[in-house]
Amino acid sequence: MSESLNKNHDRYFVPGLARGLRVLEVIAQADQPLTIAEIGKKLGISRSSAFRITYTLSYLGYLSSDKGDKLYELGPRVLDLGFSYLNRQDIIKLAKPYLEKLRDQTDVSSHLAIRDGKEVLYLDNIISRSSFVSNITTGDRRPIYATPLGWILLGDLSETSIRKLFEGDQFKILTPHTPKNIDELINRVRAAREQGYVISRGFVQRGGSTITAPVLNEIGKVVAVIDISAPDSAFSFDKMDSFYVPAVVDTAREISKNLGHRG
Amino acid sequence: MSESLNKNHDRYFVPGLARGLRVLEVIAQADQPLTIAEIGKKLGISRSSAFRITYTLSYLGYLSSDKGDKLYELGPRVLDLGFSYLNRQDIIKLAKPYLEKLRDQTDVSSHLAIRDGKEVLYLDNIISRSSFVSNITTGDRRPIYATPLGWILLGDLSETSIRKLFEGDQFKILTPHTPKNIDELINRVRAAREQGYVISRGFVQRGGSTITAPVLNEIGKVVAVIDISAPDSAFSFDKMDSFYVPAVVDTAREISKNLGHRG
DNA sequence: AACATTTGTTTTATATACAAAACTTAAGGA
DNA sequence: TCCTTAAGTTTTGTATATAAAACAAATGTT
Known part of the structure; x- marks a missing residue:
């Protein structure tokens, strides 16, 4: 109670x-x-x-x-208080035009998020013009272990830091792809870091797909993460590797570059 | 200090x-x-x-x-806390499609606002597609006496309530059109109420124009206000009365009607 | 209608949050 | 290097915030 x-x-x-x-x-x-x-x-x-x-x-x-x-x-x-916080996050203003461009290129919604403890916190939400109603809005939070965004964000932490962060926690299994324990999570994080991006089909939500990539600051620290995400029907899956992935990765890289210049 | x-x-x-x-x-x-x-x-x-x-x-x-x-x-x-508050304001979800339609009809930005004490509080901000960068965002506040949005919102209060609200206050004169004292403000409020809308050219900001109309609930109480607003250059002034005003007034009326049905 | 319960408000005795003072680092200038 | 000043932290006596109890009003039940 x-x-x-x-x-x-x-x-x-x-x-x-x-x-x-x-x-x-x-x-x-x-x-x-x-x-x-x-x-x-x-x-x-x-x-x-x-x-x-x-x-x-x-x-x-x-x-x-x-x-x-x-x-x-x-x-x-x-x-x-909330809007004062948002207005202070320079990365939002910086990333927005790039995310809009990405949305226009791909015609699916794109998002910007950061880590807050054990949660992913969405800072911006650029909705698709063909506008499937997004189930994500600015300010939303998700458990970090359960989403590709989270695996990328955790890439910045050492294995021991991650173990300490989730010490004693039980993972709620949301989909067949949810890591069942810390070890599985750490594998996901390592894979994400090595690959530099994550493609997920139905990982978080049945029938929904996501492509995620990290935003890094000048010293290579993961400060944020971006993704595009939509129902499977909105993607052309044959263009996954040839088009969508490079689009997201390049956008993340551009944002990272400009972040270094200013911040 | x-x-x-x-x-x-x-x-x-x-x-x-x-x-x-x-x-x-x-x-x-x-x-x-x-x-x-x-x-x-x-x-x-x-x-x-x-x-x-x-x-x-x-x-x-x-x-x-x-x-x-x-x-x-x-x-x-x-x-x-902030987003929890916003998500609770049903009027935002309700009004958004109408405001988007208004934006598309007129090609200027439209806004939704409510009264909070002596301030106008913006709850939504639908930006123009030809996207003059708006100087208003959700969560912004403005002194209520100085803006047409405020005059409409105050229309719900009695003259004595208004006098009490501003008792002892000095009005900061922002433009030649800012009311200089409570009496002038009350005249503006009365005129706004009688007319049912407000057209302003450069009232709030030099070179900017606004058209404002009230959203009423089932018993005729002013619960919110909408406007379209843009630099003068974005308006066709010869269509002011024939096109822009009816568009805003009708939109406000439609929102009001649906407000009655649901809330 | 009478009684029992629940809830909002006020009072009050005591546990404790507070500001002042002491202590500890850190920074800056002579 | 030493001295001075400022800022963060800790301790402590006392003013005061707090929870319990009392009260008042409203609501629900038999």
């Missing part, structure tokens, strides 16, 4: 702050506005504390309580 | 939470990563408190400290 609330996890923890952010997260994840009592239950804190936190968050615009002041949902203020 | 930190503004305030969010805001607004000492100075809190807050925020992923652990910037976690 309630994950342990990291009480004095370290002696420098500010509990009021941690709890307030947990409240925002819980409300963000809930699929409907929550009452004070529900928030308290979900976090395992007293109603009075939940009351004080929602009071503070509402005052600051991070929560808004519409229907008769009883139900709390996210307030518009939360947008500011 | 430091805005007064709302000490026990009310007895239910959670100061640790309020300060933590202020830290995030200050870092979001700064144009470079900040040190603990700088954060403390900006907020008027002690270094030790700034240390504990950044410690907590970093642990939770809301801050990241790259360069040698001394400089703090926003962490990727801040994205989750």
